[in-house]
Amino acid sequence: MSPVSPCARVVMVVLLAALWSGCASVAPQRSELATRVGRSDLSVAVMRTRVRDLARRFSGLIEAMADDLALSSGSPQVAAKMLRFKANAVPAVQSALFQPDPVAALIDSWALLAQLEDSLPHAAEGASPELLAQAHASLVSLESEVEAEWRVVTGREDVTQTRARVHAWAAENPLTGPLVTRRSTTGLLSSLTDVSGGGLRSTAASLAEDTRDLAARVDLYATSLPRQARWQAELVATDALRAPTIESALAELGRTVDLLDRVGAVAANTPALIERERRAALDALHAERLGLQEFVTGERQAVLADVGRERQAVVDALHAERVATLQQLDGLARGWVDHAFDRLEPLVDRVLLWLTLLGVGALLGGLLLARALRRAR
Structure with a gap:
């Protein structure tokens, strides 16, 4: 068996390095959390x-659930509360599911x-128990979809323990104000994946969003942000109606309406007075x-009389002008x-005179001609 030359060794090392780099580039990117929770x-x-x-x-689905509850309740108070609910819940759900x-994102x-x-x-x-049960069933249905995704991620069918931990954490950290002030789920995620809080932050920071992820985020925001802006405007209008000055004005208006109702009742009780x-x-x-x-008849007659007088005056003036014109033309013709x-x-x-002279000349010429003829004879 012949020994391997140094050039062959160098070529083998280069090939192995290329293969290793190729395998590393082909291997899909994975987060530390995905590695720890189960499937690879x-x-x-x-x-x-x-x-x-x-x-x-x-x-x-959350928007539809809130709108259905508000419409089915028929109560302005419940509708206002559902408007505030979806205005807070929809952006919070989007923010939770768009974590790097x-x-x-699933746990949050x-x-x-x-x-x-x-x-x-x-x-x-203020809503009826039946409507609350339907809305609660809608949220439970959404939670079941998250559980299904967790089963896919972990590869385990039994998620009872995870569900219990999540609901226990939710009971310990209830929503008491706007959803932007809710506590972070880093501690819950640490207990479920055995990763420290600093490790979670560094892991999430190391995952950069790609173009498709950004396109999905922009597409969702393009369809959702106009509705969220409308909800916020409606909330501002509702809060403005609850201002002390507006409430006092509405109270005065209510008292005015009551007074008018009483006046109407009194008038209804006195039909003779109304008759x-x-x-x-x-x-x-x-x-x-x-x-x-x-008055209109008198004015019409006066106008007609004035019109008649004006017409006669115009006719007389035209006749006088015609007569004067004819007289003037007659004088001019004469x-x-x-x-x-x-x-x-x-x-x-x-x-x-010329005719007379011509006649005299002709007569004299005739006489002279006759005399000449007589002499010629």
Whole structure:
């Protein structure tokens, strides 16, 4: 057996390093939490996809549950409380399910749902027990979906112990104010995964969101934020109506309405007074109508008389103008005729003179011609 040359050893080392780096690049990214809770065949990308789908569905289901409870109760107070409930619960669920580590997101959303189940009777105070039971069943259904995902992550079918720990933590940390002030579930997550709080923070910080995760977050926020803004505006309007000045004004308005109701009751009890007032109003209206009719008739007659006088005056003026115009034209025509005859008289005289002279000349010519003929004979 021949010894291996140094060049062959170098080539083998390079090949092994390339294979090792290739295997490392192909291996899916996993978080420390996912490694500790159970299954090793789920990558962070797959777990995130499943959890982000829950964020999209849970937001709509919680909103629908609150709207159904408010509509079915028929109470403005319950509707206002459900508006505040969904305005706090929807963004809290989205924030919980969009944590960088999907395992931490599952535990946080599970604990949040348990807290919402415990706080629902207080949040929907005034609703009937049947409606509260339906809303509680909706939240329990959401919790069962989280449990199903936890079974997939851990690979264990029995999650009774985990459920008990989550509900115990929720009972120890009830929701007493806005959901943004709720306690962190780091301690609960540490007890379930045997990881310290600092290790959880560093693990979550080391998981960077990829483009698909950011796109899912932006898509969810694009559909949810306008409705959340509308809810906040409605809450602001509701709080404004509860201001002392508005409440005092509404109280005064209520007293005014009561006074008007009493006045209406008194009027209803005195039909004779109402009949007299009605007849007096009708008589006054009839008198006003007659007076107005007479006034309009007088004005119409006066206008017609004025129009007749104006028409006659216009006709007289037109006749006078026509007569004056005809007289003026007659004078002008006579003047033109006289002027024409004056101009024609000398001309006629000249023509007659020339005709006379021509006649005399012709007569003399005839005489001379006759004399000449006589001499010629």
